[in-house]
Amino acid sequence: MLHSGATRMLHVALAVFAVLFYCGANGEFYSSIHEMSKVFGYEQKMLQYMQKFMADNQSKLDFLKARLDEYELERNEALQWGVAYFESPLNKYLLSKRLTVDWQRTTNLMAATTGERALARLHQLRHKKYMPNERELEGAIDGLLRLQSIYRLQAKHVAAGILDGVSYGTQLNAQHCLDIAQQAFRDEHLQLAHAWLMEANNRLSINDRHKLQPKIQKLLAQVKARFTNYRAVNGTVETLKSEKEQEHLLLAQSQSNVISSELEIEEHPPVPEDLRKLSEFDAYRYTCSGHIKTTPGEQRHLRCGYLTETHPFLLLAPLKVEELSDDPLLLLYHEVIYQSEIDTITELTRNKIKRATVTGLNSSVVSNARTSQFTFIPKTRHKVLRTIDQRVADMTDLNMEFAEDHQFSNYGIGGHYAQHMDWFYQHAFETNQVSFPEMGNRIATVLFYLTDVAQGGGTAFPIIKQLLKPEKYAAVFWYNLHASGVGDVRVQHGACPIIVGSKWVLNRWIREFVQSDRRPCELWDDSLITMNQLLELSKKLEDK
Template sequence: MVFPLRSVLLLVLHQLVCSVSGVEFFSSINEMTKVFGYEQKMLLHMQRFLAENQGKLDFLKARLREFESERDEAREWGSAYLESPINQYLLNKRLTVDWQRVENLMEASTGEKPLNRLRKLRNRETMPDKKELDGAIDGLLRLQYVYRLKAKDLVRGVLDGVDYGTQLNSEHCVDIARLALRDQHPQLAHSWLIEAKDRLSGGERAKELKPQILALLVQAKKELEDFRGLNDTYQELISIHPVSEEHVRNYETFMETLREKSLLNESKTILEHPPIPREDEPVGEFQAYSLTCSGHWQLTPKEKRHLRCGYVTETHPFLWIAPLKAEELFQDPLLVLYHDVIYQSEIDVIRKLTNNRLVRATITGNNESVVSNVRTSQITFIPATAHKVLATIDQRVADMTNLNMKYAEDHQFANYGIGGHYGQHTDWFYQTSFDAGLVSSPEMGNRIATVLFYLSDVAQGGGTAFPQLRQLLKPKKYAAAFWHNLHASGVGDVRTQHGACPIIVGSKWVQNRWIRENDQSDRRPCELWDDSLATYAQILEMNKRNEAQAASS
C-alpha cells in the first residue's frame, strides 16, 4: 500500500540547517514516520477550534474537510504512505504553507486554547521548516534526473511507470521549478513550468501564479538559449502583468544584443533529458552512475554467460552442513551476492538497537567529514559487542568471505529518505584521509573488503550501482553483497566504485561490514605480480599474444 502523495512531500522537511546536531527528516523514512503523528494532533486542535466558532469562516471548514480526507486516505493505505517521494513533498507543503494559512485564520479571541496548542505543536523543534522542504524537492529532482522520469508523469503521480493516484497542482510545479532553476537544472525547471502553466485553473490564485510561471519560463529559456521562445513568453508576460520601466529597458537592451548577433529568432528544441550517450562517448562519473541506476548501462548476455551461481562450502567446515547460496555477478574484480544470509529475527533485533540512534550521514571531505547532498541517509554505528546477534552475523561474514573479522569496523546501519542515495564513491580510504586523521583506528589498515546486507526490500529504485562493472544490484531482503575493495597488492581498486541509487518508493535499510586489511595476509596473500597495474585477465591475454607471436616468428 502507498500513502497519498499529498502528505509525504510535506512530512520531510525539518532541520536541514540542523543536520549535524539535530533531527532531520527528509534523509530518513524512519525519522519521518515519527513526525507524522503531529499533524494528526493538529487536526484535533483544529476541530476543537471550529467547535467553539460555529459558522465562522467557511474556508476553514472546507480546509478541514480536505485535510481529514487526506488523513483517512493515509490510514487506508497504511505505512507505505510515507514511502512515496511525491507524497512526502505534498505533506511538507501542507505543513509549511497550508497550516500557516490555517493558523492565521484561527487567530481570534475565541478558540484560544486549541489555537495555543496548535502553535505549540507547530513550534516544536521536531517540526518541518522551509529548508527541509527544499531537501524534499531536491530528492524529487534527483529521481527525475537519475531515472530520466518525465515531469508530465510525476505531476500525475506516476513514478517510473507505477500510478500512485495523487496529482500535483500548478503551485506545486512552480515550487519544484523554482528550486530546479536555483540549482542550475534549467531543462528540468522548464518541464515543470510547462506543467504548471497547463494546470492553471480559474480564480484569483491562478491570476497570481501565471505571471510567476511566465517570469520563471523567461529565465529558463534564457539559460537554455531558446531566444525566440524567450521573446514570445516575455511578450505574453507583459500583456498580463506590467513591469517596471527599468526592467523594460534592461530587456530591450538584451534583445538588441540578440538582434545584432542574429540570435533573436534562434529557437531550440528543449529536451527534458539529454540523449543516451553512445558506447564510445565519454561520460562523467555521475552520469555513469545515473545510467547504471536507470538500467541503461548493463552487461550484455555474452558478458554474463560465464557467471555462475551455486552453493559455497569451501570457506569454512560449517558450510558443509549449511552451505551458502551464492550468485556470481562479476569475476575480476570479484562481486558476489549471497542469498538468505540474515534472518527476520536478527533484523528485528537490529531495528531495536538502532531506535533513536540514527544521525545524518557524512562524507569524507578534504580535511573533515561533512554533510553533503551526495549522501542523503541517516546512519548509526554499533559495536559487535553490543548484542550477541551482531557477533553471530560477524561469524557468518567470516564464513562467507574467509576473512578475519577481528579488525572489522563497528556495524554500520543506514536508512534512506526521500530520493535517498549515496553518489558514486569507493569504500577504501585514500592516503590523504589517513594523513588528515579522518580514518578511525588507522593501525588496522585500509578496508580490504565490504559486505553489504539488505535488511529490507524496496518497492522501486534503491539499487547498488557499480558503473565500471555495469552492474546494478536490486535490494533483496536477507541478501548480502560482497566485494574486495583493494587489489591483493593493497592498492585501492577503482573498479569497485559504486553508489546507492535513489529510492523512488519505499524505505531502504542496509547494514555495512567494512573489513580492515590488518592480519589478513594468510587469508588473502599477495600475488607474485602487482595486480594493481593490470588485471589477471589482461596478463593472461598478453601472455597469449606473446606466445602467438613467438610461434609465428
C-alpha cells in the same frame, strides 16, 4: 468536528504513532523514510488543536472549516493506504508541504483574540525541535528532482502520480508544480524547471489562473532567458542578448507566445551514443537508469552455485552465491540474514539514526551526495551482531576481529549515495578522519539488504556495469583493495535513488589488519596488471 468514521481511523493512527510522537527526533526527516513516517503523528496533534480553536470561535471564517475538511480528506486517504502511503515520494512531498507552507497560512489566519489557548498549543507544537521546517520541504523537492533526473521521468507523468510506469494515484496541482519549478530553477536545473512550469500551466484551474499564471509566465521567461541563443526564441533577433535583456523581451511578449515559443527545450539531455566516455557521475546515473549494463557475452563465463570451501561449517550448511564479476570479484549471496535478526537490529537502532555524512577535506560533513540516515553499533552490543560477523567470516574467509562497527542506514525521499569508494584516501588518514588507523584501510565490504524496495534503490557499479536490485536477506561482497593494498578504482559504486519504498541496509567494513594470511599478496603488483591481462599476455607470447 471530524466525521465519526474518520475519528475512529485517526484513533487507530494515534495508537500506532503514540510511541513515535513522544520519543523525540534529530530534526531532519526527508533523508530517512523511517523518520519521515513519524511526522504523520505530529499532524494529528495539530488537527486536534485546530478543532479546539474552532470550537472556541464558531464565528471564525468558513475558510478554516474548508481547510480542515481538505486535510481530513487527505488523511483518510492516507489511512486507507496504510504503511504504503509513505512509500510514495509524492505523498511524502505533499505531507511536507502541508506541514510547512499550508500550515503556516492556516496558523496565520487563526491568530486572533479568540481561541488563544488552542493557538498557543499549536504554535508550541510547530516550533518543537522535531517538527519539519522549510528545509524539509526543500529536501523533499530535491529528492523528487533527483528521481526525475536520474531515471529520466517526465514531469507530466510524475504530476499524474505515475512513477517509472507505475501509477500511485496521487495528483499534483498547479501550485505544487510551480513550487517544484521554482526550486529546480534556483538549483540551475533549467530543463526540469521548464518542464514543471509547462505542467503547472497545463494544470491551472479557473480559480488558480488569475493568481498563478503571471508567476508561471515570469519564471518561464527567466528560464528561457538562461538559454543563451535568443535567436531560437525569436527568429527576428540576430544577436545574442544579455540574460536581463532576454528576460525583458520575453516578458513583453503575450502570455501565449511565452508558452508556445519556438524554442524547444527537451526535458532530459539525449543519452550519449558512446557510454564509455562519461564523467563519473554520468556513469553512475546511466547505470542506475539501466543504460549501462553487461552484455550476454560478458556474463557467459560467470558462475553460480553453493559455497563450501571457505569454512568447514559450510559443508553442512552451504551458502547460495552468484558471481557477478570475477575481476574485480563481486559476489551476491542469497538468504544470508534472517527475519529474526532483522527484528533485533530494528530494536537496536530505534530512535538512534542521524543524518549520514561523507569524508570532507578536514572532517566528515553532511552532503547532498548522500541523503540517508545512519547509526553505528558495536558487535559487543548484542550476540546477533556477533553471529552475523561469524557468518561474514565464513562467507569471505576474512578475519572479522578488527572490522568496524556495524553501520545501519535508511534512505529518504529520493534517497541515494552518489558514486564513491569505500576505501579511505590518504588525506583521510592524515586529517585523523579514520577511526583506529592502525587497523589499516578497508580491505573489503559486505552489504546486507534488510528490506526489498518496490522501485529504484539499486547498488550501481558503473565500471563493471552491474546494477544490483535490493533483495531482502541477500548480501553483496567485494574487495575494496588490490592484493597489493592499493585502492581498486574498479569497485567505485553508488546507491541509486529510491523511487518507491524504504531501504534499510547493513554495512560490514573489514579492515586489512591481520588479513595477510587470508589474502596474501600476488607475485606481481595486481594494481598495475590484472590476472586476466597476465593470461592474455601469456597467450600472446605462446602464440609467438
